Amino acid sequence: MVASGRRRRVTIADVASHAQVSVTAVSKVIRNAYGVSPAMKSKVRTAIEELGYRPQAVARGMRGRTFTIGLVLPHIRNPFFADILDGLTAYLETTNYQAFMIQGGVTRKVERRAVDALVDRQVDGIIMVAPLAARARLEEVAKEKPLVVLARHERSPHYDSVYGDDEAGAELVVNHLIELGHRRVAHITHQDDSVARPGDLLHTIRSATYERVMTEHGLAAEIAVATSFYDEQGGYDGARELLGRTPCPTAIFAGADQAALGALAALHEAGLAVPADVSVAGYDNTHLAALPNIALTSVDQDGGEMGRAAGKLLLERVEGRTTPVRFTVTPSLVVRSSTAAPPSS
Amino acid sequence: MVASGRRRRVTIADVASHAQVSVTAVSKVIRNAYGVSPAMKSKVRTAIEELGYRPQAVARGMRGRTFTIGLVLPHIRNPFFADILDGLTAYLETTNYQAFMIQGGVTRKVERRAVDALVDRQVDGIIMVAPLAARARLEEVAKEKPLVVLARHERSPHYDSVYGDDEAGAELVVNHLIELGHRRVAHITHQDDSVARPGDLLHTIRSATYERVMTEHGLAAEIAVATSFYDEQGGYDGARELLGRTPCPTAIFAGADQAALGALAALHEAGLAVPADVSVAGYDNTHLAALPNIALTSVDQDGGEMGRAAGKLLLERVEGRTTPVRFTVTPSLVVRSSTAAPPSS
C-alpha cells in the first residue's frame, strides 16, 4: 500500500500452498528434475500459471545458477558488436539464459571493474569481446566463472576462444589492393591499453599480415603504418598522418570499418577523390559500409555467427565442459567502389 | 581442486573470523551503518583488504539491494544511445551501483521479456530508453521497481521522465530549412510496435511539429511525409519514396541521424548532390554527423546529460523518493554543409 512497500512477489511457497503440494515439488517442476509424476507436473504448472509466478534468479543463484551471462563489450559504438550481440541474443532465446551487457571501456582498470561487477552478481558465465586484459588475468577470470573470449587469437586451456581468421582477412585486402596495381598501400592500425601478447591481438595480426604480404610482393620499402585507434577519429587522424608523408599512399587499408570512415572523411577534406586518387578498404563489413555513398570495400566476418558460437560454447562450459574449444570464422572480401586501380600518373 | 569446483569465494564470515569480530560487525562496516567504533572500522577494513573480500551482490539482494540497475535500450546500433550509456556510466562511477544493459528489441514482446529478466534478477531500478510499451505497462513496471523513462514525453505520477524538447528541436530544423528558402521540405518519420499515446512519442512529436511549422509558413500543401524507420535502411527507403513523388522535395528532414545517413545514400544513388540539389538534416547530432564528408546539419541534444540525469533520478527513487520528476534537455541546431539554399531553378 505504501509507496515504498511494493507489491510482494509471488514466491515458490505461494505456488506450493496454492497447488497444495510441497515447496520441493514446485522446485522440482520448475527445474524439471527427476521424480515428478505427470499429474504433479500439471498441477504445479497450473498453479504457476494462475499466480503468474516467476522464479527469482537472485535466490536461485545462492544455491545454483542465476541463468544470467555477462557480455563485456569494449563499447557500443561499433556496429560490428551489435551483430555479435544479436547473434548471442538469438541463440540464448532458445535457452533459459539471459545476457546482460556491460562496457569494458578503454582501460584495463575499467574492464576489471566490469568483470568484477559481473562476478559479484553471480553470472553463470562471461563472454569478453576484444578484452584488454593480459592472458594471466583472463585465466584468473576463467577460474571464477566459465569464460569465452571473442576476437583474440589465444588458446588457453581454461577458456574458449572465438575469432575470425584475421590473417586470411588482411591478406585478402592487401592482395586485392596490390592486384589492382597499387604499390604504395598504407595501413591504419590500433593501439590500446591491452597487455596481451601482440600475436594474440587481432589488430596486431592484421598489421603484421599487411607487412608480410607487402614484403612478399617486394613492396617492403613501401610499408607505411599509422598507429591510432579503430574508430572514426582514429581513422581520420591516421589518414591525415599518412597523407602528410611523401610520397603519399594510393591506397589505405584501415584495420576496421570505423577507422575507414574516418579515413574517408580525411580524404574528402584533403580534396582527394575515392577511389580515383586513393583507394580505401576496411574490415568488418559493418552495414554502413554497404551504403551506396560509402560503398566501402571491406572484409566480412559473420559477427552474428561469432556471437551465437560464443553463447553455445559458454553454455557448454556452464554445463560442465572443461576441455577448451576454439571456433574460428573464415572471412571473405566484399569489393565495393571504394577501391580501384591507382591513378595512372 | 576439481575443474568444476571453482575456488570458493571469500565470504563475510571469512572476513569476520580473520578480523576476530562478528559477522554483524563486518556487515555494518561495509554498509557503513551506525554503531561501529573507528577501531572496529579499521580492523575490518584491513581484513577485507587482506582477504580481497567483495560482497556478493546476489546475497545482498536477498535482503536488500543488489546495487545493480538495468538499462533497457532498443538496440545498440544508434550512436546516440552510446552517449546516453556513457553519461549514465560516468554518473554511476561516483556511486556503488553498476548498470547492466539489455536489448529491448523492436517488439513489445521482446521488450517485456527484457524487463522481466531485469526484475527477476532483482535490479534496484530500471531505465528504459524509448520504450514501446503502453503507459499502463510502464506503470506496472514502476510498481515493481523504481523506473525512469527516457525519450518519451510522458508525465506519470509513478516514474520519472527524461527527454529532449523534440518540439523545439524539430522547429529549429524546419525553420532553418524554410529560412534557407526551401518550400518543398519533406520529412522521414518512424513507426514501430509502440502503443504509447502518439503525443508522447518523440517521433510523432517531431513529425507533428514538422507539419505545424510548415502550415504556419503557409506550406501546408507541400507537406510530404515518408513513414519508415529511424535507421539507415529506413532513411534510404524513405528518401527513395520521397524522391519518387512529383514534385520532388528540395530538402529532407530525417527524424534521426541514422535515417539521414540512409537518405544521403539514396540521394547519392539517385545522382543528386547534397546540398546543391537537395538539403538534408538529421536529429541527434551523432558523431558521424560531424565527419567532414558527411557534414550533416543536425539537432544536438546532450545524450550524456540525459544519461547522467536518468541515473541520478533513478538512484533518488531507489533511496525512497516517490514524487515524480521530469528532466528536459533543450536542443540546439548544428548547421553543417548538408543544408543550403535550394537550387535556383
Add this chain to the structure above:
DNA sequence: CACTTTTTGGGTAACGGTACCCACCGTGAT
C-alpha cells in the same frame, strides 16, 4: 555513587530458492 542514557558489539531469523536425504507407496519376485 546510584541510575539512566548512549554507544558498541554480537546473536540470529529471515530472504527465496535448491538439493540432499529420507519416508512412503504399490508392484513384482521369491
Add this chain to the structure above:
DNA sequence: ATCACGGTGGGTACCGTTACCCAAAAAGTG
C-alpha cells in the same frame, strides 16, 4: 506373506548477507 525396489513426494539445512533485537560497557546526570 515377505522382501527388495524404483518411483514419488516432502522435510530441511544451507547459500551469503542484512536488520532486528538484546546485552554489556561506557558515558552522562542528579
